[in-house]
Amino acid sequence: MEKRKKVGLLGGNFNPIHHAHLMIADQVAQRLNLDTVLLMPENIPPHVDVKETIEAVHRVKMLELAIKDNPRLGLELCEIERGGKSYTYDTLSALTKLHPECDFYFIIGSDMVDYLPKWYKIDELIHLVTFVAIKRSETINPTSYPVKWIDVPILPISSTQIRELFAADITPTYLLPKAVIDYIKIQKLYQKEHD
Ligand SMILES: Nc1ncnc2c1ncn2[C@@H]1O[C@H](COP(=O)(O)OP(=O)(O)OP(=O)(O)O)[C@@H](O)[C@H]1O
């Protein structure tokens, strides 16, 4: 019988991708012995009405630049291709049908663990994936959902903080890959709007 494939998914807005995303994807791949971890940009976030975001084409380009030297990492673009709001239940229903040979591990930060009770069809989704949780700070809240906590270094980096630095004309050197910083500058993303 063929060996089942273990596939990690790190879903996110990636506006922009940063070094904490890359570190957790790589660490989970190694620690859980996954065949790959796919970074999966959402199209429209399911859980917020308005989120300051940028066109998918830019977020995808930055992801491509960020993962190009790491053979453990890949991209899953089905949410962008599907369009509309990116409910994880819809995505995993499709992916598990398309790839019955794969076991999926969905990686989330501790902020998203707190939010799990509000996820669309969460009681069904927990049967389609194993949730892998990563601390964003020392303190975490208990959850009644089945999540597998993985102890990786805490890197308190956020895309919000990076967007704010660019808007203040400060280069967030070392918080995200240099190729992504160069892309942001060339494309003039995250600049402060002047009146
Ligand atoms: N520093 C971090 N440590 C652990 N998990 C993280 C970290 N940053 C993001 N994540 C997790 O990665 C996934 C995608 O995150 P997302 O793209 O929303 O980045 P973000 O930095 O939280 O963005 P924003 O600041 O715009 O909300 C989420 O599950 C989030 O919890």
Ligand SMILES: O=C(O)c1ccc[n+]([C@@H]2O[C@H](COP(=O)([O-])O)[C@@H](O)[C@H]2O)c1
């Ligand atoms: O399906 C849901 O209801 C749901 C609610 C909140 C978040 N998610 C997913 O969790 C991942 C992280 O979310 P975000 O927007 O904080 O980057 C991303 O893939 C989202 O689509 C999914």
